[in-house]
Structure formats: C-alpha cells, structure tokens
Amino acid sequence: MAWQVFVFISLVAQLSSAEILAVTKPGCSSKCGDVDVPFPFGIEPGCFLEGFNLTCQKNATDGTYKLLVYDVEVLEIMLTTGQARMNNHISWQCYRPNRTKSIDMYTWQFNFAHTQYRISQFHNKFVAIGCDTLAYNAMVDFKNDSYRTGCVSVCYSQESLTDGTCSGIGCCETQIPPGITYYRASFDKNFNGSMSNFSRCSYAVVMEADDFIFNTSYVTGYDFWNTNKGQVPILMDWSIGNETCKVAQRNASNYACVSPNSVCKDKQNGPGYICNCSEGYEGNPYIENGCQDIDECKNNSTCGGICVNTIGSFYCLCPPGTRGDPRTTAGCNNIRKSSEWVKFVVGISVGLMVVAILICLLYFVHERRKIATIKENCLKKYGGQLLYQEMKSKQRFPFTIFKEEELKEATNNFDASNILGEGGNGTVYKGTLKNNIDVAIKRCKTINERQKKEFGKEILILSDINHKNIVRILGCCLEVEIPILVYEFIPKGNLFDLIHSCRASCISLSIRLRIAQEAAEALAYLHSWASPSIVHRDVKSSNILLDENFVAKVSDFGASVLKPMDEDQYMTLVQGTRGYLDPEYMQTGLLTVKSDVYSFGVVLLELLTRKKAFYPDKPDDQRNLSSTFLSAMTENKLEEILDDQIMDVESMNLINRVAELARECLNIEGEKRPEMREVAEALDRLRKTMKHHWVHDNPEDIESRLGETSNYKEVEMISYHSIEESAMLAMESGR
Known part of the structure; x- marks a missing residue:
C-alpha cells in the first residue's frame, strides 16, 4: 500500500505546483520586447524596488523595443545569479593619414556609481585591440577607491597576428578588480597606429570574457566594430541594498526574500544580497508565493521505477513485487525467496563494507602524511631553515615562526569579524595570541618566484628594523602556500x-x-x-x-x-x-x-x-x-x-x-x-x-x-x- 500512498501524494504535489509561475507583480509589464523583466526590476511606477527601475523605449524607425537602465541597453536579467547582461560601447582611436595625419578618438565612460550595479569581476575583462596601442582603464569601486590598469598591443608584421591569441601581439587584455562601478577607457596619443601600414584603428572596452575570441581581421580591418555595431556585452552584478543577509533579515518590512521556500545569499562583489528559491523549488523569490515546487518526475530519466513527486523533492520506488534501486542500471528485480541468495548478497555487502573502511583509513593516513610533506616543502621554499639558524645563533632574536594552527586560533579561524582592512597585497586580521598579546596578522594574496627565493633573507632584514616610528614585524608562518606575516597591533587607526x-x-x-x-x-x-x-x-x-x-x-x-x-x-x-x-x-x-x-x-x-x-x-x-x-x-x-x-x-x-x-x-x-x-x-x-x-x-x-x-x-x-x-x-x- 505504501507505493499507492506515495502516488496519491504525488498527485497532490502536482496539483499544488500546477500554478503558473509569476515573474512580476500583478498589473506590471513582464517583458520589454524580447527581454523578460522580473521583479525586483520593473518599468512602471510601483513595479520595482528602489534602484531597479528600467525604461522600455520604442524605436521610431522599426517599432522594436529596447530595455534600458539609464542610457545602457539591458539584454538579459538573471535572478538566480544576481546578474544582468548589458550592451557596452567600444572606445576607439583611428589614425587618418589622408586627413592631415590627424587622430580621431571616441572614448566611453561606463558609470554606475551610487547604484546597485557593479561590473562582474570574474566574468569580464579589459580588452585592447590594435597595433602600436597603449590603452588605459581608469576605474572607481563602490567604496570610491580608484584604480588604473592598462596594457600595450603591438604588431611586428601582419604575419605575427594569430587568431584566438590575445597576449600583446595585436591584442592585449587585463583582469577587472572587485566592486567596480565606473570605468573610462582612453588611449595614449603617442601610441596611434601611425607606424603600421595595415592597421589604422585601435579599440578598448570592458566586455564579457566568454564573448570575446580574438580574430586577426579585428586589426587588419574593421570587423570588431562592424560585427558588433560598436557595442559588446558586459556582465553586471546587482544586489539588494547594502546589508548582509544576517542584518537584512532583522528588518522584516524591508527584507526582499518574501516568498516562502526562499533563501538569502550574500553578494561577494560588493555589499548587499540576492534571493534564490530553495532546492526543489523554482520561480521568483522576490514576490509572494513566487517559489513553487518543481515537479522532478516530469521527464525524469534517472528514475527507472515509479516516480512520486513531493513538495520540495521526489521519491523513486520499485513497482509492487520487485525490489532494488530504480535509480541504478541494475534497476528493480523480482523478489526471490531463496535464503541462499539473501545470504550471498549479505556476505558480499559486509565484505565490501570492510574493504571500504580499510580504504578510508589508508586514505586518511595518506592525506595526513601528504599535508605534513606540503608544510615541510613550504618551510624549505621560503627559507625557513635560514630563519631557524638565525634564531638559534641569537638567543634574543626578536622573531617567531608561528604554526598555522596558532594563527587560526588567534583569529577564530580568520573570521570575517576580525578583519581590520583589505588591501592590494592582502587582508589584515586582528588576532590575540595565547599570552593575550594583540597582533595584526596579514594573509598575503600572491608571491612571485623571486620573492620565494629571497623571502627568508628579506624577512631577516625587516626583522632587524628597530625604530620607534616603524611598525615591527614579530614573526611569520611558513607552512602555508603563501606566507602569513605577524605585526605588532597599533590600536588607534591610521x-x-x-x-x-x-x-x-x-x-x-x-x-x-x-x-x-x-x-x-x-x-x-x-x-x-x-x-x-x-x-x-x-x-x-x-x-x-x-x-x-x-x-x-x-x-x-x-x-x-x-x-x-x-x-x-x-x-x-x-x-x-x-x-x-x-x-x-x-x-x-x-x-x-x-x-x-x-x-x-x-x-x-x-x-x-x-x-x-x-x-x-x-x-x-x-x-x-x-x-x-x-x-x-x-x-x-x-x-x-x-x-x-x-x-x-x-x-x-x-x-x-x-x-x-x-x-x-x-x-x-x-x-x-x-x-x-x-x-x-x-x-x-x-x-x-x-x-x-x-x-x-x-x-x-x-x-x-x-x-x-x-x-x-x-x-x-x-x-x-x-x-x-x-x-x-x-x-x-x-x-
């Protein structure tokens, strides 16, 4: 009877999930042309959350519609990832030898300062195309901190260009820092393409990384501009408000995840949060009852038996008179009454379980030895022996080599609440050692090969610095991939x-x-x-x-x-x-x-x-x-x-x-x-x-x-x- 009860539950679940999934509020436009407009975005007054108002603009020439945020076209809005794909203008510089050898230039600034949008850090890149081209990218993040990056593209000959390769020959690219809300692409006028006889124009733009593959015709002709009609896609992150989920949930009247069966996720690329439907549900978590149960039994190819949908999940059962796992290739088999067969299966299962336990034990022993080896190699790589020798030779050498566990304990496993600041070189945490001494612990982001070779020597030199107006380095941890530095704690800020x-x-x-x-x-x-x-x-x-x-x-x-x-x-x-x-x-x-x-x-x-x-x-x-x-x-x-x-x-x-x-x-x-x-x-x-x-x-x-x-x-x-x-x-x- 159990399987019949589950079938009944399945029918109830299917009826409850049959409701058409709503994407926006009643009476609000859900589309602009071919682009979906889900809440919290909206076109009409009362149809959007603060900061998410859009404009649906009709083209007087062909009657088509464009969805705009400010003056930027929106191509797609993604609720689950908290992203929006937009059209971004390409900046260009062209050398005109037949017009008094002048330079024409068009530079574009992409400005979303003081909005809920930020340029996606990992899904975009700054691209410059051309010969004899030096392009700059001036940027500002949501904290109003400024950055400037750039790259140079040169061409030795037309034959030196290679399709699909953007490493400085005809094309160069750089990464985007986190939290950027504004950028402006510009060119160095001294690098103008006038030395090239097969390329007269240079281009620079921040664009979606997956949408760009370099083609030599971008340099030798005007395909990059013409194919894209002067615009390329850029992926923007967006978030609700400026608070974390933990803080936002305290104020129920302003909390955006209003649908039952929804979850809140902190945004990584800047402040704020987004909402998602819980596992087993789909829809719009920003509207009442927007997250509806998914009928996993529709077109389910993983269940070889009777699929029973439930609220938020599903069951997969064998038909009456059979047993087994309907989700595997073995599937469901007729029940056999032979006790010998049962004993055989039980024996094999117990044997496999014992073998699995032994394998797990061997694996754990191997992993512990592997971790110990990695720590020993890191210690050698960063000159740990040199530091130990110096400490032994000087009885009062003012320097300590810490273990990773000591620093984890001092910072509560590098908890975010202990962060004192984040910079271009790393993150600084406040820590308290076992002797109740407060310290500043810096986890560096990167270290190059030269620094690895010279690390021990340079730390010895810095540890010898003893001046009342210089922050003292107290020690370091070398048993990690990138060394951790420990400084004296300075309490009154900067x-x-x-x-x-x-x-x-x-x-x-x-x-x-x-x-x-x-x-x-x-x-x-x-x-x-x-x-x-x-x-x-x-x-x-x-x-x-x-x-x-x-x-x-x-x-x-x-x-x-x-x-x-x-x-x-x-x-x-x-x-x-x-x-x-x-x-x-x-x-x-x-x-x-x-x-x-x-x-x-x-x-x-x-x-x-x-x-x-x-x-x-x-x-x-x-x-x-x-x-x-x-x-x-x-x-x-x-x-x-x-x-x-x-x-x-x-x-x-x-x-x-x-x-x-x-x-x-x-x-x-x-x-x-x-x-x-x-x-x-x-x-x-x-x-x-x-x-x-x-x-x-x-x-x-x-x-x-x-x-x-x-x-x-x-x-x-x-x-x-x-x-x-x-x-x-x-x-x-x-x-």
Whole structure:
C-alpha cells in the first residue's frame, strides 16, 4: 500500500505546483520586447524596488523595443545569479593619414556609481585591440577607491597576428578588480597606429570574457566594430541594498526574500544580497508565493521505477513485487525467496563494507602524511631553515615562526569579524595570541618566484628594523602556500582617518607637525640607516598608523623594495596609490628613494589642507591635490586651500615654511628633491621655532574630541606598467 500512498501524494504535489509561475507583480509589464523583466526590476511606477527601475523605449524607425537602465541597453536579467547582461560601447582611436595625419578618438565612460550595479569581476575583462596601442582603464569601486590598469598591443608584421591569441601581439587584455562601478577607457596619443601600414584603428572596452575570441581581421580591418555595431556585452552584478543577509533579515518590512521556500545569499562583489528559491523549488523569490515546487518526475530519466513527486523533492520506488534501486542500471528485480541468495548478497555487502573502511583509513593516513610533506616543502621554499639558524645563533632574536594552527586560533579561524582592512597585497586580521598579546596578522594574496627565493633573507632584514616610528614585524608562518606575516597591533587607526574624520578639528598644528616629523624620521631610517636601504614605495596617510599615545608608526611594507647596494635607481613594475605616485617614477619606471620623498610631500599637503590626495570625480586639473597645491603656490593663493582650523596670524609664517618644504618634496625632478633625513631635520627645526613650548597632547583628550577611532583601513593599490615596460612587453613580476 505504501507505493499507492506515495502516488496519491504525488498527485497532490502536482496539483499544488500546477500554478503558473509569476515573474512580476500583478498589473506590471513582464517583458520589454524580447527581454523578460522580473521583479525586483520593473518599468512602471510601483513595479520595482528602489534602484531597479528600467525604461522600455520604442524605436521610431522599426517599432522594436529596447530595455534600458539609464542610457545602457539591458539584454538579459538573471535572478538566480544576481546578474544582468548589458550592451557596452567600444572606445576607439583611428589614425587618418589622408586627413592631415590627424587622430580621431571616441572614448566611453561606463558609470554606475551610487547604484546597485557593479561590473562582474570574474566574468569580464579589459580588452585592447590594435597595433602600436597603449590603452588605459581608469576605474572607481563602490567604496570610491580608484584604480588604473592598462596594457600595450603591438604588431611586428601582419604575419605575427594569430587568431584566438590575445597576449600583446595585436591584442592585449587585463583582469577587472572587485566592486567596480565606473570605468573610462582612453588611449595614449603617442601610441596611434601611425607606424603600421595595415592597421589604422585601435579599440578598448570592458566586455564579457566568454564573448570575446580574438580574430586577426579585428586589426587588419574593421570587423570588431562592424560585427558588433560598436557595442559588446558586459556582465553586471546587482544586489539588494547594502546589508548582509544576517542584518537584512532583522528588518522584516524591508527584507526582499518574501516568498516562502526562499533563501538569502550574500553578494561577494560588493555589499548587499540576492534571493534564490530553495532546492526543489523554482520561480521568483522576490514576490509572494513566487517559489513553487518543481515537479522532478516530469521527464525524469534517472528514475527507472515509479516516480512520486513531493513538495520540495521526489521519491523513486520499485513497482509492487520487485525490489532494488530504480535509480541504478541494475534497476528493480523480482523478489526471490531463496535464503541462499539473501545470504550471498549479505556476505558480499559486509565484505565490501570492510574493504571500504580499510580504504578510508589508508586514505586518511595518506592525506595526513601528504599535508605534513606540503608544510615541510613550504618551510624549505621560503627559507625557513635560514630563519631557524638565525634564531638559534641569537638567543634574543626578536622573531617567531608561528604554526598555522596558532594563527587560526588567534583569529577564530580568520573570521570575517576580525578583519581590520583589505588591501592590494592582502587582508589584515586582528588576532590575540595565547599570552593575550594583540597582533595584526596579514594573509598575503600572491608571491612571485623571486620573492620565494629571497623571502627568508628579506624577512631577516625587516626583522632587524628597530625604530620607534616603524611598525615591527614579530614573526611569520611558513607552512602555508603563501606566507602569513605577524605585526605588532597599533590600536588607534591610521592618519588618513584622523585627518579626514568629520571632527578632526581637534588636530592642532603642533600635533600635525609632530606626526609629520615622526613619519619623516621613520622613512629617513629606511633610506639612510637600514642595510640594505629600503624604498617603501607606498607612502600615504593610510599607511601611517597611530598608537595609544597617537605616536606615528609607518606600516605596510607589502610594496617595499630592498634597494640594490650598487645602484641608486633601478627599473621595477610601477606600483603605488593614485595621488601619491611620483610622476617621474610613473613615466620612467625607475624607482629611487626620492619617490618616497614625493609621496611624503603629498602627506604634508593632507596635514596642511585636510583634503584627500585624489578626487576621481573632479575635473582633470583639480583631481590631484599636489597639482592644486603647486598652482596655488605659483599664484600666491595658498591660504585658499589651507585648513581653516590651523590658520591664524601667528602661525602663517610657520605654515608657509612647511608649504615650501612640501613644494621641494614635490619637485618634478627627483634629483632636486631633498633626502628624507633632510626633510626630518627641517621639520624638527620648524617645530622648535614655534612660540609655545611643545606639549604632548593627552591621548584621551584627543580621542574624546574625535569620538570613536577608526579601525585599520587599507586602500587598494593600483599597479600598471610604465610605457617603456609595456611597449617591450616585459611583464616584471616582483616588488
């Protein structure tokens, strides 16, 4: 009778799931032309959630309809993955030899800032096509952090082009960082295709990776533009709100997953969440009763017996008088009454079970040995023996080699709630060791072959750094694929947050000069007294931390370079943060200690003006704080950009002298900039000229005026090739 009961349940389930699946609210358009418009998206008022309104536009010429978000065409909306496929314009540059050898150019900016959309990180790529082409891609993410990438495409001859290959010959491509909401493609006018006799146009665009296969006709003709009619698909991620599922579920009135049998999923490419129907259900989880049971028995080829659909699942039964597994090739067989047959089957089953248990035990033993071998190899690969020998030779060597389990325990298995900041080099967690000492634990993202070979030596050099204004490295973990670094914990956040907090008016001029001098002394130590000399390469206010007494400590040596003993300057991959980068270093790729001097000059400007180093949304001539400052100095308008909180009659002479020091640091020619030790000495002299005796501010006083202090905040770094490196296609790995 059991199978008859299941058949009855199946009929009830099929009737309950027979309802037509709704995709949008009643009275709302579900399509625009051939494109489905599911809720939370909508065209008419009241038919969409905030931020998901679309426009259905009719073409007056042919009567067709286009679905638009702002002025961008939407080709497809995917509820399950939280994505939308859109049309993106191709930027181009063409050299016209018959028209006074001019260059025509069209650049497109794709702007979804302050919306629920973000460019999909893993499903898109930045593509540049052409000969003698250098294309840039300026980007901004949802946190308003800026990036810039680019690549160079050259052609030696028409025969050097290869279909399907996009590695720098006629075509190049780069990856997209996470969380990007805005990008603008542009070209270097010095790379214009004028040297090629078979290609006159270059193209640049962010597009869906799976939709692009390079064809040589894209270079030799105009097929890339003509075939796509100037537009290519781009895949966008979207999400509901800016909260995680855990937070959103607390507010039932605004929670978007309203259908029973729906689940919430946190979005990985930025904040917010999406909704899905639970397993065994399908439909739209954003509307009431939108998730309906799936009838798994329709066209079910896996069940060789009687398929019985249930709510959220199904059963597969053998017909009466048979037994077996109807889902296997053996299927259902007639029941045999022979006891010998039953004994035989039971014996075989027990034997197989014993063999399976033995195999599992052997597998676990093998895996444990394999893991131990991997850890031992990692220890050898990163110079662990060198570090152990040094620790044995020096009884008080201030460095510890941690085990992976120690750091997992210290961070609650690297729980997200312990994250202090995320940057271009890795993620920093707060941890507490067994002796109740708080530390900052950094998990690096990547490490190249040169760094692997030199890791042990470089860690020994960094561990010897002992300066009151430099964050100390306490140890590392080497039994993992990429080493984990352990630093002292600095509790009061960073200088960027202190300067730009809304209540930063409590930072007096004396405090700012003290912090500047302490940071300058730290950099002077790295340049002049460390052996070998160390170039920080990413000096910025967010990398200057503040301890419990608000003493400055320079941090984040993820981008640092140990300077060769016999060279004052050397070629390296251009790396740093927009607004702080030395323009001479950007142009030549030659790194010197004077590059740190330029970046420190920008930090001085932040202290004087309380303005950020870079504003991506402003006009080109107002984006960089350094250029704004230099213009103000030239036009004798310095007071217009200074922070009102530090300007008074008595302090203006001192401020002018600090500004003049900053101008020297920002000299376009690196050789004319002062050494960091000279900058530190100059700041010390300026502090001593202040009329009132210097008194260290009470840290509790400062904190009470500031309010709650910020945690770590690492700003993503941009990394892009210098023109010379790109043209030679010499992709340098390493710091």
